[in-house]
Amino acid sequence: MVSYNPACYLPQSWSSQLPNAIACPPPPSYFSTAYTYATSPFSSTYNTLRTMIDALLGLPMLSFLLIPTFSSYSTSLNLLFFYLTWSTLVLSHPPLRVEIVATLAVRTLFYILPSTFFLLFDALLPSAAESLKALGDTALPFKNASRERTMRTLRVLGWSVLNILLGVTIQALVEVLFTRVLLIRSALRVTTALPLPFGILKDLARGYLLREVVTYVLHRYALHESKNSLSRAHNEWYHSLSTPFPLAGTYDHPLAYLVRSFLPTYLPAVLFRFHLITYVIYMAMVSLEETFAYSGYSTVPTNFILGGMARRTDTHMLCGGDGNFGPWGLVDWIMGTSVGADVLDDVVAEADKHDVPARIDKMKSKAGKKVNGKIEDAKNVGGRRRTRRRSSS
Template sequence: MEALFSIPMLSVFLVPVLSSYSTSLNLLFFYMTWSTLVLSHSRLRVELFGTIAVRILFYALPSIVFFLFDILTPSAAILIKAHGSTGLPGGRRRRRIHAKELKIAGWALFNLFLGIAVQGVLETVLVRMLGKRSALKVSLKLPMPFEICRDLSLAMLGREFLTYVIHRYALHSRWSPMLAKRHRNWYHSLPAPFPLTAHYDHPIPYLVNKFIPTYAPAIIFRFHMLTYLLYLLFISIEETFAYSGYTVMPTNFFLGGIARRTDMHLLMGARGNFGPWGIMDWIFGTVVGDPHSDDELSDEPDERDIRKAYEPAKRKAVVESSAKARRR
């Protein structure tokens, strides 16, 4: 683990943000740091520990903080929840962490690191067993700004397309009953999205629906490692806030829209909103909770859609609470 917490590894992420030097000196110091990291560690270690660092810093840690905030201070959390107490872990106010919430958090973190482990296995098989070049480009040469923007655009569009196709036609289709059943019994058993649920699912549907659409564009276009880390950073921030259930977002127009689509997919029984950004849903007409009205545009979903989605989720939480009370 020394590579994860070493000065070169952390400097890759912190120097461009915290440094007060000029742009030229920042770039020079960044290149020296990156060169030191690449020359002192194997390509596989750089890829794996870089991926772990991004996932921990920009998804796991903030999501755990939000999760504990929801659990330990529900009266404060409910004020910024889009769907009130239904958006809290367990679907109701309480100040204790129960076994069900720990199970959800544990499986979410397990799936997160399972994807990283699969990535490491694929790279090991590709490089050490088959003698091929690595799936991602880990080199001393830094990617140019145009190359980074091009690759990020391709990756985001590829992820949107793959997620939509897999989510709609594999996880919500009679063509793949085993995947659909596991996805429905795990992820769709939640009353509403809350922190850490971005990676909560049965491991097999998770790898199919989350890992493949995220990793596949990067290896298809063979990203530079720094481009991949930047791509993963954006996705981690998106997942942290889109599945938080909060109405307060760093960029409400973008992340807020993604979060509302994520909420409505779960609350309305998977009737639509299969892609993370909604581009493919808009093209194929599978948008639910559409914010458009006849006369004007609104930033909020239609109240009738919210009400229809909220009430079944609320009734489900009440029924589960009553059943637990009877068992006691």
């Protein structure tokens, strides 16, 4: 904020005689003005991002989800600090800036940076990475690669990042269309009120379910079974990759990427009008899903979920898109378009891995023994009562 200085309204001859402490400062130069205009968006964006990260990191997510059930003094205090930080962030910055910066931060922290780390690991330590890859050295794009293949891989990585920026740009344009052209409420809720834990879980569940259905329909019928320029572009771009590798999850023709990935992910958030905090959690889960599904590693965290997704992604690319159109494989299993192991096979394999049938039989035997013991005790009590009655008579 610019302070008021009465000395600036005095004649120049008078102002020149005043001490420097109270004299009117000279106007800023054109270079200084241009520099301020050029850097102010970046500085404000950085401050927004820093405040948002401080707010999110200051709240234990598990405690937040369990507040209604297991509340404690420390949990309530953390929630209070988070609410104050979040309210300050929302009230001090435009909602559009908060939404776009949050989306970029999530995509960077949970997709671009981890995928880049995996890619550098594959490039710098190919022998160690090869033993971890499900498809061996064929999933190492830089191993023994010619100059032409290396340049092509770099172009793939560049288009992957550009597609992410394209999706964020479309998201910003949708918000501008809703709020400034159509004069209706925003696509996402950016408010100081925090969403309830049950509301977060409900939105995530129905958002993921709708995303699975929309992804399957668009991926199968618009990009594979239709004979149009968009499906040809998808086949020439995305399916030109022989195997998946880190950062390849967002590689595709820009229009095909919007249809295959961005629209199925963003549409549920708009239809159910997610709160921004819910949307941040949702995008973080989607980003981690894409990171590990396209990592190419045979062992990933939560191998039952992410491992099955990674195997279905590998199979989809290896078979040229003949099946496995959905990310989770649920609709593929229902529609009979699964290629290789389906989601039911993953459930059976996970059950066998943890020896679930033996555990169930063991629990049944324990329960049977307890029931038999209760019956025997009841019989013994009845027998003792009859003996007492006979002796008393």
